[in-house]
Amino acid sequence: MATSTNNLIQSVCDIARQAGEDILVIYQRDFAVQTKADESPLTEADLAAHKRIVAGLKALTPDIPILSEEDANISWQERQQWQKFWLVDPLDGTKEFIKKNGEFTVNIALIENNQPVLGVVFAPVLDKMYFADDEGAFLTSSAGTRKLNVVTPAAGEVIKVVGSRSHPSPDLAEYLTRFEQHEMVPVGSSLKFCMVAEGLAHTYPRLGPTMNWDTGAGHCVAEKAGAKVRQLDGSPLRYNHQESLLNPYFEVV
Known part of the structure; x- marks a missing residue:
């Protein structure tokens, strides 16, 4: 999947895909929706993906702390000591998940000195795996793997x-x-x-x-x-x- 020689990003892509598979099992049946304190929705898919990702990252890099949306109550006193940590949104787009329009993602980033140095975004329904590190940004889909580059609009282009x-x-x-x-x-x-x-x-x-x-x-x-x-x-x-x-x-x- 990942063409990067960095084995770390390959492993993170695998974890994201496993979490996406857990999400799809729930997506394809009826599920309950809770409301969090900030009025945002929460489903069992958020929690299942969170557990899968945290377990995978702890096994992969036991010494790197993890900050996930579903476990974010870590004190600033502790967090400000971190030079490097995993930043996770197990299911971004819960509203899209609930609407069943497919536009939701699994997100895992490695943050170092306040900046992302590795990122994986997996869209389970679309079966698109976006990943990036120092070698560039890539997309793996049914069409294969290709490098991504932004497009600069031409003069007068919409x-x-x-x-x-x-x-x-x-x-x-x-x-x-x-x-x-x-x-x-x-x-x-x-x-x-x-x-x-x-x-x-x-x-x-x-x-x-x-x-x-x-x-x-x-x-x-x-x-x-x-x-x-x-x-x-x-x-x-x-x-x-x-x-x-x-x-x-x-x-x-």
């Missing part, structure tokens, strides 16, 4: 802007005024990063709330494909650099 399907933002309209012509491409989950990496969209502005685990893996895939992932003031998007795990607004260009 700018394809990928945005959230489930979380529309009132600030987006103002952002879009910078483009003479644009076309919105609505997509769920971290697939938005992957759309830019794959050259299917030119930009992804996120002008709404996201958490560190929502973005780490997709950030790595887009960046290694040649995109810039930055805050609106141009500074880099950073991870685990403060007590809050809420991301600022950012753009992928």
Whole structure:
């Protein structure tokens, strides 16, 4: 699957695929939906994928700590000691999962010195495995494995802007005024990063709330494909650099 000579990323891709298979078993039958304290939905698929990934990563790299959306109550006092850690969203796009539109992903990133250095995004229904490290960004699908590169729009070309399907933002309209012509491409989950990496969209502005685990893996895939992932003031998007795990607004260009 992974053409990278890095055995670590091959192993992480395998873990993500196993978690995706666990998710699909639940996806194909009826399932209960709970509501978390922050009003976001939670299903047994989130928890099954979390358990699979944590067990896999602990076996793979016992000394590297793990921060997962489903186990995020780790104190800042402990987290600020971390130079390197795994950042996991076991099921990104739970709303897409519940709607059964297929646009949800398994996300695993390795963060080092506040930046993602390895990222894996697996879309189980689409059977697309995006992965990235120092060798670049790649996509494995039924068509095989290929390297990903962002596409720069030609002069006068309609700018394809990928945005959230489930979380529309009132600030987006103002952002879009910078483009003479644009076309919105609505997509769920971290697939938005992957759309830019794959050259299917030119930009992804996120002008709404996201958490560190929502973005780490997709950030790595887009960046290694040649995109810039930055805050609106141009500074880099950073991870685990403060007590809050809420991301600022950012753009992928």
